[in-house]
Amino acid sequence: MPVTDLPDFPWDSLAEAKATACRHPGGLVDLSVGTPVDPTPQILQDALSAAADAPGYPQVWGTPALREAVSSWFAVRRNAPGVDPDGVLPTIGSKEFVAWLPTLLGLGHGDVVGFPEVAYPTYDVGARIAGADPQPATGLLQYGPKAPRLLWLNTPGNPHGQVLPVSHLAKVVDWARNRGVIVASDECYAELDWRADPDGLTTPSILDERVCGGSHEGLLAVYSLSKQSNLAGYRAAFAAGDPQLISRLVGVRKHAGMIVPWPVQRVIEAAVTDVTHVAEQRARYAARRTRLRGALEAAGWRIDHSEAGLYLWATQGKPCRASVDDLAQLGVLAAPGDFYGAAGAQHVRIALTATDERIAAAAARLGA
Numbered sequence: 001m002p003v004t005d006l007p008d009f010p011w012d013s014l015a016e017a018k019a020t021a022c023r024h025p026g027g028l029v030d031l032s033v034g035t036p037v038d039p040t041p042q043i044l045q046d047a048l049s050a051a052a053d054a055p056g057y058p059q060v061w062g063t064p065a066l067r068e069a070v071s072s073w074f075a076v077r078r079n080a081p082g083v084d085p086d087g088v089l090p091t092i093g094s095k096e097f098v099a100w101l102p103t104l105l106g107l108g109h110g111d112v113v114g115f116p117e118v119a120y121p122t123y124d125v126g127a128r129i130a131g132a133d134p135q136p137a138t139g140l141l142q143y144g145p146k147a148p149r150l151l152w153l154n155t156p157g158n159p160h161g162q163v164l165p166v167s168h169l170a171k172v173v174d175w176a177r178n179r180g181v182i183v184a185s186d187e188c189y190a191e192l193d194w195r196a197d198p199d200g201l202t203t204p205s206i207l208d209e210r211v212c213g214g215s216h217e218g219l220l221a222v223y224s225l226s227k228q229s230n231l232a233g234y235r236a237a238f239a240a241g242d243p244q245l246i247s248r249l250v251g252v253r254k255h256a257g258m259i260v261p262w263p264v265q266r267v268i269e270a271a272v273t274d275v276t277h278v279a280e281q282r283a284r285y286a287a288r289r290t291r292l293r294g295a296l297e298a299a300g301w302r303i304d305h306s307e308a309g310l311y312l313w314a315t316q317g318k319p320c321r322a323s324v325d326d327l328a329q330l331g332v333l334a335a336p337g338d339f340y341g342a343a344g345a346q347h348v349r350i351a352l353t354a355t356d357e358r359i360a361a362a363a364a365r366l367g368a
Helices: 010-022 042-050 064-077 094-104 122-130 166-177 243-256 262-272 276-298 320-329 356-366
Strands: 088-092 112-116 133-137 150-154 182-186 219-224 236-241 302-304 311-315 348-351
Touching: 010 320, 042 262, 064 088, 064 236, 064 262, 088 094, 088 243, 088 262, 094 122, 094 150, 094 182, 094 219, 094 236, 094 243, 112 122, 122 133, 150 166, 166 182, 236 243, 236 262, 276 302, 276 311, 276 356, 311 320, 320 348
Parallel strands: 112 133, 112 150, 150 182, 182 219
Antiparallel strands: 088 236, 219 236, 302 311, 311 348
16 A cells, blocks of 8 residues: 555544533543653653764664663563563664564565554554554454464553463564464553552563563563653653564664664663652552543443553443533543444543643543
8 A cells, every 4th residue: 555545634523522621611631542742751851962972873773781781671560571681673663663563674565564453553653664464453364375474462452451471472583483473562651550569570471481481582572661761752661572583683773874863772781770850750550540531430430441551441331522512612632442442332431641631620620
């Protein structure tokens, strides 16, 4: 499919609902996007400032110190002690990596890119940019005899916050390796897992040794610092996994000039070596989640999944656009579930990314 045939940007369809919400006497509470609103931690601002003198070109592959720091983060926070620093790549945010991965891997006409049935739209868009065939599915059996060349996982999931357990991930890896399928796992909400975990670990990674048996062959994990560290404006993310795959990607990205700026590389290194700012931000979101979820449930909404991430996957048991309109009358803007596939047609995605004051306003309006 030519790039000109891409679908319209979904959020553009919310213009009328947003106009309605903005007319509320108490002002708009925009819970339709996952844009962080809290300050970038000072330790990361300082890292950026300290690296401001950057006259030379940065390394596409990232500095050895950055790659070592990410490798250590996977060992400490993701139960993946075997991440080779040569299998780490800084990226210009995670969305660009998702959108361009099929193209960078050389996929094209006749190749299938698989992804979850309810999913962030960029997996579909990335397949289309490459000219490949996007195929959402609820299970591996839906692919039949023709396995995808690339299979996307998303855990915790966006929009619904579902966490895939170790046993499920291990079955996917086994299935993929028997068919020569590359598995890419988008895990950018992993540090925002709301389940009680006695081991203190985050959401299981595709690189977790319990999942992959200690081998990262054919596997990539994608991670963003936008959410846990309030770095959306920095475009700070990374991929890790199979060193051979990473090397292939680095080779293409060198030609394309897809390079994370040197000061941002220093910020990434600082972010993955400091746990304090992550814990503080997680506590903010946990409080907002508790307040908003309670208000929604008291108002008769049902919350499905939502065990991790920055969203509540909510339903009133009626079409999602009607629910968006209901919330807009209260001055609250949410994302309709059909943004994420037909299976989301009776849900809305409600973000926690608003100030404490705006979350309190939304909760009060739901209870009015």
